[in-house]
Amino acid sequence: MNKKENVSSKGLTETNVSSQELQDPAPRDHVTVGRRSFIRGLGIVGATLLPASALLMRQAKAQQPSSGRLTRGDADLLRFAAWAELVESDLWTQYNELGGATKPNDGPFNVGNPPYKLALQNLDGDMPQYITDNNDDELSHAAFLNAYLSSHGAEPVNLDQFRHLPGSTATGVDKQKIGKRLTNLLNLNVDLSWYIRYRGEENPDLGAIFKGPFSILNEPAIPLNDTDTPPTITVPPPPIPPAAQRIQAIANTAGFHFAFIEQGGTSLYPTLALKATSDEVLRILLSIGGVEIDHFSLWHDKAGNAVSQPLAGVIDPENPNGATFPDLNDPATLARLQLHLELTQTNKILPEPCDFLFRESLPPCSVIRPTSTALGGAVATVKSFTADGLFNGQPQSFFDFAMQLATAADNAQRQL
Numbered sequence: 363m364n365k366k367e368n369v370s371s372k373g374l375t376e377t378n379v380s381s382q383e384l385q386d387p388a389p390r391d392h393v394t395v396g397r398r399s400f401i402r403g404l405g406i407v408g409a410t411l412l413p414a415s416a417l418l419m420r421q422a423k424a425q426q427p428s429s430g431r432l433t434r435g436d437a438d439l440l441r442f443a444a445w446a447e448l449v450e451s452d453l454w455t456q457y458n459e460l461g462g463a464t465k466p467n468d469g470p471f472n473v474g475n476p477p478y479k480l481a482l483q484n485l486d487g488d489m490p491q492y493i494t495d496n497n498d499d500e501l502s503h504a505a506f507l508n509a510y511l512s513s514h515g516a517e518p519v520n521l522d523q524f525r526h527l528p529g530s531t532a533t534g535v536d537k538q539k540i541g542k543r544l545t546n547l548l549n550l551n552v553d554l555s556w557y558i559r560y561r562g563e564e565n566p567d568l569g570a571i572f573k574g575p576f577s578i579l580n581e582p583a584i585p586l587n588d589t590d591t592p593p594t595i596t597v598p599p600p601p602i603p604p605a606a607q608r609i610q611a612i613a614n615t616a617g618f619h620f621a622f623i624e625q626g627g628t629s630l631y632p633t634l635a636l637k638a639t640s641d642e643v644l645r646i647l648l649s650i651g652g653v654e655i656d657h658f659s660l661w662h663d664k665a666g667n668a669v670s671q672p673l674a675g676v677i678d679p680e681n682p683n684g685a686t687f688p689d690l691n692d693p694a695t696l697a698r699l700q701l702h703l704e705l706t707q708t709n710k711i712l713p714e715p716c717d718f719l720f721r722e723s724l725p726p727c728s729v730i731r732p733t734s735t736a737l738g739g740a741v742a743t744v745k746s747f748t749a750d751g752l753f754n755g756q757p758q759s760f761f762d763f764a765m766q767l768a769t770a771a772d773n774a775q776r777q778l
């Protein structure tokens with residue numbers, strides 16, 4: 363849903379927003395009812411109305427996790443998934459502190475960084491809520507996977523010794539976490555090849571190579587500090603004035619980075635699932651992996667709003683060669699970039715059918731891609747996140763540990 367549709371479909375929440383309210387995120391976020399609070403409340407009513415369903419739910423809750431030890435391969439698969447989820451949790455926590463609607467898990471309203479939140483809302487009015495929910499999902503994935511490993515006698519993953527990166531000092535960050543970050547969002551090279559890959563008819567697993575429609579290089583995805591982007595900056599809806607171009611470019615970078623991260627998870631989980639031995643581990647990998655796909659699809663849509671009207675054309679004045687967001691629906695722009703609308707149209711966010719399994723002998727199929735271990739597996743994920751700049755500042759021991767877990771996961775074999 364783009365921003366225009368959002369305004370017309372959200373009734374009292376989003377209509378008739380004054381320019382003053384647009385400067386103050388509080389009125390827009392205040393009315394949001396946390397989905398988990400709402401569902402919990404609904405659950406009480408539902409139990410009264412639907413006793414049979416409630417009974418089934420209680421029975422399901424009463425069941426304990428399966429006992430018994432995991433195969434070595436299954437433990438390796440889940441350990442790498444836990445590593446990836448801890449990484450995701452750390453980066454999403456940073457995004458949520460600065461741009462989220464509430465504190466984690468339906469906590470209190472989050473003031474965050476007001477200009478950053480407003481710039482994110484130029485991509486979609488619901489961005490703060492989506493960020494919070496994505497963060498909650500990752501926290502739950504990491505906690506569940508480690509708890510499952512422990513409950514089956516396998517070693518969980520702990521990355522606490524690597525929580526030492528500086529992070530942002532801008533208004534909105536959790537001051538207690540400054541200097542204690544696992545991931546670095548301050549200087550990213552965002553690989554945008556997924557944007558063309560999902561619109562193309564060829565499959566990277568069959569040799570196709572894709573390049574992004576433009577580049578995001580050496581650009582922060584969160585405000586760096588209050589000097590670079592003072593919290594008093596006015597961020598109106600588009601057109602974006604010169605004084606707000608920097609913070610809008612940072613928010614646009616975040617929009618594309620969200621999609622980059624989640625498409626990584628979208629490919630990773632199928633590659634892990636293909637190696638699972640136990641039905642329960644397979645179920646875990648498929649069920650969490652499905653949520654990563656859900657995230658990717660959402661962010662793919664939101665990122666497109668940065669490169670379509672009325673927002674397209676933002677240039678970071680501090681980094682014009684690294685963060686310029688063209689209009690990917692404009693024929694003249696596309697001619698200049700030597701691109702075709704078929705491969706850039708911003709609302710074509712659902713996967714185009716492509717070659718799958720065998721190039722010539724079967725019809726095209728709409729699928730996740732890549733799903734090969736070589737291109738979408740654990741080692742490929744570590745390499746891709748590293749090239750992104752996400753771990754800039756981490757010591758060699760961090761990469762050694764990541765590659766050890768990733769290699770073990772990629773080498774896991776299904777035992778039937």
Ligand SMILES: [Fe+2]
Binds near residue numbers: 447450500503627654
């Ligand atoms: Fe996740």
Ligand SMILES: [Fe+2]
Binds near residue numbers: 450500624627654657
């Ligand atoms: Fe994710």
